[in-house]
Amino acid sequence: MQRQRARSRDLRIGLLQAGYNVVASIPGDIYLVERLTQLQPDLIIIDAESDARDVLEDLVMVSRDAPRPIVLFTEEGTPSQLEAAMSAGVSAYVVAGLQVERVKPVLEVAVARFNADQKLRTELSETKNKLAERKIIDRAKGILMEKHHLSENDAYQKLRKQAMEKNLKLVDLAQRILDVADLLG
Numbered sequence: 001m002q003r004q005r006a007r008s009r010d011l012r013i014g015l016l017q018a019g020y021n022v023v024a025s026i027p028g029d030i031y032l033v034e035r036l037t038q039l040q041p042d043l044i045i046i047d048a049e050s051d052a053r054d055v056l057e058d059l060v061m062v063s064r065d066a067p068r069p070i071v072l073f074t075e076e077g078t079p080s081q082l083e084a085a086m087s088a089g090v091s092a093y094v095v096a097g098l099q100v101e102r103v104k105p106v107l108e109v110a111v112a113r114f115n116a117d118q119k120l121r122t123e124l125s126e127t128k129n130k131l132a133e134r135k136i137i138d139r140a141k142g143i144l145m146e147k148h149h150l151s152e153n154d155a156y157q158k159l160r161k162q163a164m165e166k167n168l169k170l171v172d173l174a175q176r177i178l179d180v181a182d183l184l185g
Contacts, residue, residue, distance in 0.1 A: 007047060007073060010099070010103075011047055011073060011098060013100050014098075014102070014103025015045070015103060023039055028048070032062075033058045037062065042068060043069045043070075044059070044062075044069070044070045045073070045107075046059075046071070047073050048072060048073070056084050060087070063089035067089065067118060069110045069113075070092075070110075071092040071094065072085055072090045072092070072094065074093075076096075077093065077095035091111070091113045092106055092107075094106055133171040136174045140159060140173070140174035140175075141174075144177070159173060
């Protein structure tokens with residue numbers, strides 16, 4: 001307990017020296033999710049004993065709706081604890097040896113890692129959306145090709161021309177074609 005108090009003190013000193021504003025210091029109790037939701041901090045720092053599983057489960061809920069960098073400082077770290085922390089969205093997992101002068105670099109790396117991860121997630125989501133749109137357009141082309149005996153290129157050009165004339169996105173027009181085709185059977 002005394003070790004954790006010393007670590008908490010060093011952490012607070014390191015944060016203040018690094019120019020961070022400590023918005024709140026809250027316990028990992030049943031109200032953690034509610035408090036974090038109200039505070040909406042830019043960065044979550046956890047100073048935990050060896051078993052922080054309950055806190056990690058709460059962080060999964062908080063991070064799902066409003067992702068943000070999370071840094072976990074602890075005295076012990078097993079591979080299963082590390083895996084659970086990463087699954088919960090922890091950006092940096094620091095085991096033992098907290099020195100005041102290390103706080104700022106650790107937080108900077110955690111924020112950079114979080115930002116890189118968010119960028120990858122955004123790119124993945126955009127790619128998935130584009131693939132889904134491509135499938136819709138391809139299915140609409142297939143309908144036009146079959147119904148009007150068009151080549152793939154001609155079906156695409158027809159879709160494109162209609163989309164421009166109706167001031168619609170190509171995917172929106174394609175979806176309308178699919179909807180009509182489903183309706184008419």
